[in-house]
Amino acid sequence: MAETAEHSSPEQFKKHLGQYYVVFVALLCLTAVTVAVSYLHLKRPLAIAIALVIATVKAGLVAGVFMHLISEKKVIYAVLILTAAFFLLVLLLPSLTIFEGVVV
Amino acid sequence: MSAHAADAAIPHTVEPHPVTGLPNGKFGIWLFLASEVMLFGALFSSYVLIRTQAPHWPPEGGLSSEILNVPLATVNTAVLITSSITMVLAWASCKMGRIDRFRLWMGGTIALAFVFLVIKYFEYTDKFHHGHFPSTNNFYAIYFTLTGLHGLHVVGGIIVNTFLLTIGTRLWKVDRDHFTNRVENAGLYWHFVDLVWIFLFPSLYLL
Amino acid sequence: MSATTTHGHAAHGGHDAAHGHHELPFWRKYIFSVDHKVIGVQYGVTALVFLFFGFTLMMLLRWQLAYPGQPLPVIGKLLGENAMPGGVMAPEFYNQLGAMHGTIMVFMGIVPLAVGAFGNYVVPLQIGAPDMAFPRINMVSYWAFLPGGLLMLASFFAPGGAANSGWTSYPPLADIATTGQTFWLLAMVLLITSSLLGSINFIVTIVQLRAKGLTFFRLPFFVHAQFVTSFLLLLAFPPLEAAAVMQLMDRLAATSFFLPSGLVISGEPLRVAGGGSPLLWQHLFWFLAHPEVYVLILPAMGIIAEVIANNTRKPLWGYRLLVYSAIFLGFMSFVVWAHHMFMTGMGTTMSTFFQTTTMIISIPSVVILTCFIMSLYGGAIRYTVPMLFATAFLPMFAIGGLTGLPLGLTASDIYLHDTFYVIGHFHYVVAPGTIFALFAGIYYWYPKVTGKQMNQTLGKIHFWLSFLCINGVFMPMFFQGMAGLSRRLYDPTIYVHGRAIQSLNVFISWSAWGLAIAQLPFIWNFFASLRHPKAAENPWQSTTLEWAAPSPPPHGNFTTPPVVYRDPYEYSEPGRSSDFHPQFAREA
Numbered sequence: 001m002a003e004t005a006e007h008s009s010p011e012q013f014k015k016h017l018g019q020y021y022v023v024f025v026a027l028l029c030l031t032a033v034t035v036a037v038s039y040l041h042l043k044r045p046l047a048i049a050i051a052l053v054i055a056t057v058k059a060g061l062v063a064g065v066f067m068h069l070i071s072e073k074k075v076i077y078a079v080l081i082l083t084a085a086f087f088l089l090v091l092l093l094p095s096l097t098i099f100e101g102v103v104v
Numbered sequence: 105m106s107a108h109a110a111d112a113a114i115p116h117t118v119e120p121h122p123v124t125g126l127p128n129g130k131f132g133i134w135l136f137l138a139s140e141v142m143l144f145g146a147l148f149s150s151y152v153l154i155r156t157q158a159p160h161w162p163p164e165g166g167l168s169s170e171i172l173n174v175p176l177a178t179v180n181t182a183v184l185i186t187s188s189i190t191m192v193l194a195w196a197s198c199k200m201g202r203i204d205r206f207r208l209w210m211g212g213t214i215a216l217a218f219v220f221l222v223i224k225y226f227e228y229t230d231k232f233h234h235g236h237f238p239s240t241n242n243f244y245a246i247y248f249t250l251t252g253l254h255g256l257h258v259v260g261g262i263i264v265n266t267f268l269l270t271i272g273t274r275l276w277k278v279d280r281d282h283f284t285n286r287v288e289n290a291g292l293y294w295h296f297v298d299l300v301w302i303f304l305f306p307s308l309y310l311l
Numbered sequence: 312m313s314a315t316t317t318h319g320h321a322a323h324g325g326h327d328a329a330h331g332h333h334e335l336p337f338w339r340k341y342i343f344s345v346d347h348k349v350i351g352v353q354y355g356v357t358a359l360v361f362l363f364f365g366f367t368l369m370m371l372l373r374w375q376l377a378y379p380g381q382p383l384p385v386i387g388k389l390l391g392e393n394a395m396p397g398g399v400m401a402p403e404f405y406n407q408l409g410a411m412h413g414t415i416m417v418f419m420g421i422v423p424l425a426v427g428a429f430g431n432y433v434v435p436l437q438i439g440a441p442d443m444a445f446p447r448i449n450m451v452s453y454w455a456f457l458p459g460g461l462l463m464l465a466s467f468f469a470p471g472g473a474a475n476s477g478w479t480s481y482p483p484l485a486d487i488a489t490t491g492q493t494f495w496l497l498a499m500v501l502l503i504t505s506s507l508l509g510s511i512n513f514i515v516t517i518v519q520l521r522a523k524g525l526t527f528f529r530l531p532f533f534v535h536a537q538f539v540t541s542f543l544l545l546l547a548f549p550p551l552e553a554a555a556v557m558q559l560m561d562r563l564a565a566t567s568f569f570l571p572s573g574l575v576i577s578g579e580p581l582r583v584a585g586g587g588s589p590l591l592w593q594h595l596f597w598f599l600a601h602p603e604v605y606v607l608i609l610p611a612m613g614i615i616a617e618v619i620a621n622n623t624r625k626p627l628w629g630y631r632l633l634v635y636s637a638i639f640l641g642f643m644s645f646v647v648w649a650h651h652m653f654m655t656g657m658g659t660t661m662s663t664f665f666q667t668t669t670m671i672i673s674i675p676s677v678v679i680l681t682c683f684i685m686s687l688y689g690g691a692i693r694y695t696v697p698m699l700f701a702t703a704f705l706p707m708f709a710i711g712g713l714t715g716l717p718l719g720l721t722a723s724d725i726y727l728h729d730t731f732y733v734i735g736h737f738h739y740v741v742a743p744g745t746i747f748a749l750f751a752g753i754y755y756w757y758p759k760v761t762g763k764q765m766n767q768t769l770g771k772i773h774f775w776l777s778f779l780c781i782n783g784v785f786m787p788m789f790f791q792g793m794a795g796l797s798r799r800l801y802d803p804t805i806y807v808h809g810r811a812i813q814s815l816n817v818f819i820s821w822s823a824w825g826l827a828i829a830q831l832p833f834i835w836n837f838f839a840s841l842r843h844p845k846a847a848e849n850p851w852q853s854t855t856l857e858w859a860a861p862s863p864p865p866h867g868n869f870t871t872p873p874v875v876y877r878d879p880y881e882y883s884e885p886g887r888s889s890d891f892h893p894q895f896a897r898e899a
Contacts, residue, residue, distance in 0.1 A: 013199055013200055014200075020196075027185045028182060028185060031178065031181050035178050038169060047311060051307075051310055052306070059303065062188060067291075073125040075131065076131070082542075090146055091148060096661060097661045098590055098657070114520070116520070126519070131515045131519065132448075135515065139546065142546050146549060146552075146554065146598070150553070153591050163586055237565075238560060242567055249568075
C-alpha cells in the first residue's frame with residue numbers, strides 16, 4: 001500500500017521514524033495493561049483470552065511496523081500464511097487428540 | 105575478498121528480484137523465521153498439552169505470578185521492547201547514511217540484550233537458591249526450557265549484532281546497501297526474538 | 312580445466328564474474344568449498360558411505376532374524392563380547408542395530424543424497440544459476456551434516472552402545488535408555504540444523520535465481536519436487552528439534568516432559584516429578600516424520616520424471632498435473648501424521664479425521680504415478696540403465712503405495728500396526744522406490760559430474776540382481792505381517808506364529824545378503840568409470856539446462872548466462888530433424 005521505506009529519500013524517511021516512536025510507546029502501555037489486568041485475577045478462560053488478545057496486538061505492532069510486514073511483498077505473506085496454518089495445526093491437534101471426549 | 109566474489113556473482117544479493125521485489129537475504133531470513141515459528145509453536149503446544157492434562161497448575165499449588173517474579177519480568181519485557189526500537193533506529197541510521205548513529209543504536213541494542221540476560225540470570229539463580237530446578241516439576245521444566253531456549257536466541261542475536269557492529273562494518277565502506285540489508289535482516293531476527301517474549305511473558309508469568 | 316591466474320591480492324567484490332580466477336588454497340577449494348558442485352559431491356560421497364554402513368547394520372540384524380541365537384561365523388567374534396557374546400547377538404545389540412539402521416538410512420543416507428547431493432548439484436544448473444543463493448550457508452550446511460553423522464556413528468562406542476529405542480525414540484524407554492540415546496539426540500540437532508540451512512537455500516535459489524525466460528511452469532519437474540521438499544524440511548523439522556531438546560532435558564536435567572506420574576521400572580518407582588506425556592513426543596516426532604517420508608519420495612519422483620522424459624523422447628504426460636499434485640501432496644503431508652498413532656487410544660473423531668486425510672493424500676501420489684505411466688505410452692523407449700531403474704520404480708512404488716492403504720484405514724491398522732507388514736510397506740517405497748530412483752539419478756548425472764560415462768553392462772547387471780533380490784527381501788514381509796509377526800522382535804521364534812513362518816526369515820536374509828553382493832558391480836563401476844575416456848557433452852541428448860554447461864561445469868557453471876526459450880521436455884517435435892530441442896537453444 002504505502003511506498004516502502006526502502007524507496008524514500010532520507011528526508012521523507014525521517015517522517016517514518018515517528019511511527020516507530022508511537023509504536024514503542026504503545027508497546028510499553030500495552031505491557032502495563034496486560035500486567036495490570038493480571039492483578040484482577042479474572043476467571044481463567046477470560047484471563048487467557050484477554051492476555052492473548054493483548055499479546056497479539058503487541059505482536060502485530062512489532063511485526064507490522066518494526067518488521068515492516070505491513071508493506072511487505074506477497075511472497076513473504078504467502079510463506080507466513082502457510083506457516084500460520086501449520087503453526088495452528090501443531091499447536092492444537094495434539095491436545096485435541098488426547099483430550100477428545102474428555103473435555104466437554 | 106573472494107568471499108565477496110562468491111556473493112557478487114550471485115544475482116539479487118543486493119538489488120531486489122524484479123518479480124518478488126526481495127533481495128535474497130531478506131527472503132532467506134523470513135524463511136528462517138518461519139521455521140522458528142514452528143519451533144516455538146511446538147514448545148507452546150507442549151505447554152498447552154502438559155498444562156491442560158495436569159490436575160493443578162502450577163502442580164504444587166499457588167499461582168504462576170506467585171512463583172515467578174512478575175515485576176522483574178515486566179522490566180525485562182520493557183528492556184526487550186526498547187531494544188527493538190533501538191534496533192530499528194540502527195537500521196534507519198544506515199538508510200539515512202549515518203554510520204555513527206548506527207553504532208550508537210546498535211550498541212544500545214546489544215547493551216539492552218545483555219541487561220535482559222543479566223536479569224534472567226538473577227531470576228534463574230534465585231530459583232536455584234530456593235531449590236527449584238527444571239526437575240522440580242513440569243511448571244519449572246517448561247519455564248526453564250522455554251525461557252532458556254529464548255535466552256539462547258538472545259545470545260545468538262548478541263553475537264550477530266556484535267559482528268555487525270565490529271567486523272561487519274567493513275562492508276559499509278564497500279557497499280552501503282548490502283550492509284544496510286544485513287542490518288535489516290538482523291533486525292528482523294531480533295524483532296522476532298522480542299515477539300516470542302511478548303507471548304512467553306503472559307503465558308508463563310501471568311496466566 | 313580453464314586456466315587460472317594467481318593474484319597476490321584478491322579483487323574486491325563487484326565485478327568478479329563467474330570465472331573464479333583466484334587460486335584458492337586446497338582447503339578452501341575442496342574442504343570448505345562454497346561451490347554447490349563440490350558440496351554436492353561431498354554430500355553424495357558422505358551419504359553413500361553412510362548408506363552402505365546402514366546397509367551393513369541391516370545385514371547383521373538379518374542374521375539374528377534368520378538364525379536366532381546362532382553364533383555368527385567369523386564376524387561374530389570381531390564385534391566384541393558386549394555386542395556378540397560368544398558370537399551370538401545380544402538382544403541389546405539387536406536393538407541398537409535396528410534403531411541405527413533406520414536412523415542412518417533416513418537421516419544420514421537418503422535425504423542427504425536426494426536433497427544434499429542431487430539437489431545441490433543439479434538444481435542451480437537446471438535453473439541456469441551460477442551457484443546457490445547463499446554459498447557459504449551451503450558450506451555450513453554440509454559441515455553441520457558431517458559432524459552430526461559422525462556423532463551418530465560414534466554412539467556405538469558410548470557405554471551401553473548406540474541408541475536402541477527404535478529410530479522413533481519413543482519415551483519413556485528413550486528417556487531412560489543408555490548414553491547412546493543422548494548421542495542420538497545431539498546428532499539430530501546437528502542434522503536438523505544442516506537440513507534447515509539447506510532448505511532456506513533451496514527455496515531462495517529456486518525463486519530468485521532462475522535464468523531469463525525460465526518461468527515456473529518451464530521448470531523441470533525435478534526442481535518443483537526439490538522446491539516442495541524444501542518447504543517440508545523447513546516447516547516440519549523444528550517440532551522434532553523442540554522434542555529433541557525436551558528429551559535431552561528429560562535425560563540430562565531430570566525433567567518429566569515425557570514421563571508420566573507413577574512410572575515403575577523393574578519394580579522400582581522412577582524418582583521424577585512426573586506429569587508428562589509420552590504421547591507428546593509421538594505427536595512432535597510424527598509431525599516431522601510424516602512429511603519426512605515425502606521428503607524421501609519427492610526428489611526421487613523428480614529424478615524419475617527427468618529420466619522418463621529423456622528416455623521416452625517425449626514430453627511428460629500431465630506436467631501441470633504433476634506440479635499441482637506435488638504441491639498438494641506437500642501440503643497434505645502435514646495433516647496426516649497421527650495415522651502412525653492410531654493405537655494410542657485417541658477417540659473416533661480424531662482418528663477418523665486422520666484416516667480421511669490419509670486417504671486423501673493417496674490421491675496426488677496416484678496422480679503422479681499415473682502421469683509417469685502415461686508418459687511411457689507412445690514413447691520411443693530407450694532402456695538405458697537409468698531407464699531400467701526408473702521403469703522398475705513404477706510398479707515398486709505402486710506396491711509400496713497400495714500396501715499403505717490398509718495401514719491408513721484404522722480398522723485394518725489395528726491388526727497390522729507394528730508388524731512386519733509396516734516394514735514391507737515403507738521399505739517398498741523407500742528401497743525399490745527411492746533408492747532405485749537415486750541409482751537412476753547416479754547413472755544419469757554421472758556424465759555431468761565427472762565427464763565420463765559409467766559402464767552400461769555393469770549397470771544392467773547391478774539393476775537386474777538388485778531388482779530380484781530386493782523383491783526377495785521385502786515381498787515376504789507382507790505375509791509375515793499378516794501372520795501377525797511383530798517388528799523389532801529379537802527372536803521371532805519365541806512365538807508359535809513366528810516359528811510357523813520362520814522359513815520366510817531365512818529367505819529374506821539370504822535375499823538381503825544377495826542384495827549386498829548385487830551392489831559390488833555398482834561400486835566397482837562407480838570408481839572404475841572415472842578412468843574412462845571423456846564422454847560426449849550431452850550424452851543422453853537431454854533438453855534441460857544442466858546440459859548447457861560443460862561436463863563437469865567450471866566454477867560459476869555457465870560461460871554466458873543461459874536464456875530459456877521453451878518448455879523443459881521438448882522431445883520429438885514434429886517436423887524437426889533432431890528428436891530433442893534443448894530449453895537453452897536459441898534456434899527454433
